[in-house]
Amino acid sequence: METLLTPEELEIALRSIGAERYHNRHPFHGLLHGGKLNKGQVQAWALNRFYYQSRIPMKDATILARTEDPDLRLIWRQRIIDHDGNEGEDGGIARWLKLTDALGLDRNYVLSGDGLLPATRFAVDAYLHFVRDRSLLEAIASSLTELFAPAIISDRVAGMLANYDFVSPTALAYFEKRLHQAPRDANFALDYVKREARRPDQQHAVLQALRFKCDVLWSQLDALHHAYVAPGNIPPGAFDPVRLSAMDR
Numbered sequence: 001m002e003t004l005l006t007p008e009e010l011e012i013a014l015r016s017i018g019a020e021r022y023h024n025r026h027p028f029h030g031l032l033h034g035g036k037l038n039k040g041q042v043q044a045w046a047l048n049r050f051y052y053q054s055r056i057p058m059k060d061a062t063i064l065a066r067t068e069d070p071d072l073r074l075i076w077r078q079r080i081i082d083h084d085g086n087e088g089e090d091g092g093i094a095r096w097l098k099l100t101d102a103l104g105l106d107r108n109y110v111l112s113g114d115g116l117l118p119a120t121r122f123a124v125d126a127y128l129h130f131v132r133d134r135s136l137l138e139a140i141a142s143s144l145t146e147l148f149a150p151a152i153i154s155d156r157v158a159g160m161l162a163n164y165d166f167v168s169p170t171a172l173a174y175f176e177k178r179l180h181q182a183p184r185d186a187n188f189a190l191d192y193v194k195r196e197a198r199r200p201d202q203q204h205a206v207l208q209a210l211r212f213k214c215d216v217l218w219s220q221l222d223a224l225h226h227a228y229v230a231p232g233n234i235p236p237g238a239f240d241p242v243r244l245s246a247m248d249r
Ligand SMILES: O=C(O)c1cc(C(=O)O)c2c(n1)C(=O)C(=O)c1cc(C(=O)O)[nH]c1-2
Pocket: 056, 092, 142, 143, 144, 145, 146, 147, 148, 149, 152, 153, 178, 217
């Protein structure tokens, strides 16, 4: 029999999952933030990560569609606005495309998803399916990786600006916004799961949802590391910085 945790104990357990498994610990992030990647490798990261960004509002629309609670929808819909923007106002997706523009990637190529690594698509789609198929509580809990995002975003911006001459503060504008948005969103989701996970099996499911989401993030970086850091592993059809610049010549 599992024991029932207090809400505070549940929060401690969630935070310890982040401390152990969040993608800030992935070696690819060490290379990215430490200035150890070349431009083609940074392009590959931005291109693949765009797919994650593009699916986030679809994921949040799924959560909206699944809840009967208008108060929850009212709060949650802000996430879609943050990513898609509003009339006359850019959102996160447009800001991410400014980053891929600044890195010299063709917009239509980025939008097409043609150069994605297979594992990026599988991992991100698994997140969408999880949010569609599991309980609403698990769907909300799976967003809780955002609790740990501000620290990695600060490290990333400082590291990339210090280490890459092809990265400017305007190119990284996406992250500046997330520094305010992520804690607001994560704190709301954390309060929600602390309030709604009232049985041991629900608490277990919440913890598993966060582990699952850490795996979604981790496996995207595994794929980048495998394909672009070790030579010779780029899958057929995926973005190849060397081939692309040879075609420019
Ligand atoms: O830069 C990052 O490391 C990072 C991580 C995460 C995350 O932890 O899932 C998100 C984001 N960024 C992000 O920008 C974002 O919009 C976002 C939405 C979500 C989500 O699951 O709803 N996670 C994240």
